[in-house]
Amino acid sequence: xxxxxxxxxxxxxxxxxxxxxxxxxxxxxxxxxxxxxxxxxxxxxxxxxxxxxxxxxxxxxxxxxxxxxxxxxxxxxxxxxxxxxxxxxxxxxxxxxxxxxxxxxxxxxxxxxxxxxxxxxx
Amino acid sequence: xxxxxxxxxxxxxxxxxxxxxxxxxxxxxxxxxxxxxxxxxxxxxxxxxxxxxxxxxxxxxxxxxxxxxxxxxxxxxxxxxxxxxxxxxxxxxxxxxxxxxxxxxxxxxxxxxxxxxxxxxxxxxxxxxx
Numbered sequence: 001x002x003x004x005x006x007x008x009x010x011x012x013x014x015x016x017x018x019x020x021x022x023x024x025x026x027x028x029x030x031x032x033x034x035x036x037x038x039x040x041x042x043x044x045x046x047x048x049x050x051x052x053x054x055x056x057x058x059x060x061x062x063x064x065x066x067x068x069x070x071x072x073x074x075x076x077x078x079x080x081x082x083x084x085x086x087x088x089x090x091x092x093x094x095x096x097x098x099x100x101x102x103x104x105x106x107x108x109x110x111x112x113x114x115x116x117x118x119x120x121x122x
Numbered sequence: 123x124x125x126x127x128x129x130x131x132x133x134x135x136x137x138x139x140x141x142x143x144x145x146x147x148x149x150x151x152x153x154x155x156x157x158x159x160x161x162x163x164x165x166x167x168x169x170x171x172x173x174x175x176x177x178x179x180x181x182x183x184x185x186x187x188x189x190x191x192x193x194x195x196x197x198x199x200x201x202x203x204x205x206x207x208x209x210x211x212x213x214x215x216x217x218x219x220x221x222x223x224x225x226x227x228x229x230x231x232x233x234x235x236x237x238x239x240x241x242x243x244x245x246x247x248x249x250x251x252x
Contacts, residue, residue, distance in 0.1 A: 087230055087231050087233075087236060088228045088229060088230055088231070089228070089229045089230075089231055090228065092231055092236055093239075096239060096240065096243050101240075102240055103236045103239075103240060104233070104236075105233050105236070108233050
């Protein structure tokens with residue numbers, strides 16, 4: 001089995017970060033970084049250069065949409081999966097335009113996240 | 123509510139066979155439900171009974187017969203007015219109206235619909251790359 005690339009979770013909710021961490025560990029990821037908001041996420045992106053980023057939208061300090069814009073500007077090759085409970089058309093279309101690779105509703109089953117990450121890894 | 127029929131209010135009364143008084147711009151008597159006399163021009167604009175010319179298109183109303191609406195809830199084709207319902211419905215049937223899909227900004231999208239949108243974008247990217 002090939003070594004999995006570094007991955008970054010950006011979410012302000014502890015339980016979501018923890019749940020995602022366990023899912024990713026189960027998938028075989030070893031280098032998992034976690035951030036509480038967009039600003040922290042960007043500093044971790046500069047430091048560790050993760051290939052895949054799981055990004056929430058509703059966050060304090062810097063929200064997911066602003067963070068997505070900056071992430072794509074800093075690291076255009078990074079694959080960003082938006083992970084949010086806010087799935088209205090306006091937000092989805094904005095994420096698409098900004099360059100998100102996927103968009104998963106938080107009420108979707110775990111398998112959806114796993115499948116999306118595997119697809120992005122190729 | 124019955125309005126007093128004194129001289130001051132006399133000009134507010136509309137011509138009808140009932141003796142009740144109604145406010146202007148009303149089409150039916152609010153007391154007995156009888157329709158007021160109006161004149162409808164060839165284009166379908168409704169005018170006052172006394173009018174000689176249409177207030178909307180300027181056509182002559184002199185040679186027209188009095189058109190009295192037969193009731194608001196009767197056949198809509200007999201209800202002349204600015205928004206002629208059967209005409210609009212006919213246009214809708216012929217795809218003239220509402221042919222553009224209504225997109226609501228706050229419409230909540232299902233996961234399947236989101237997937238579809240992202241798949242479409244990915245395939246567009248691939249095509250552009252070629």
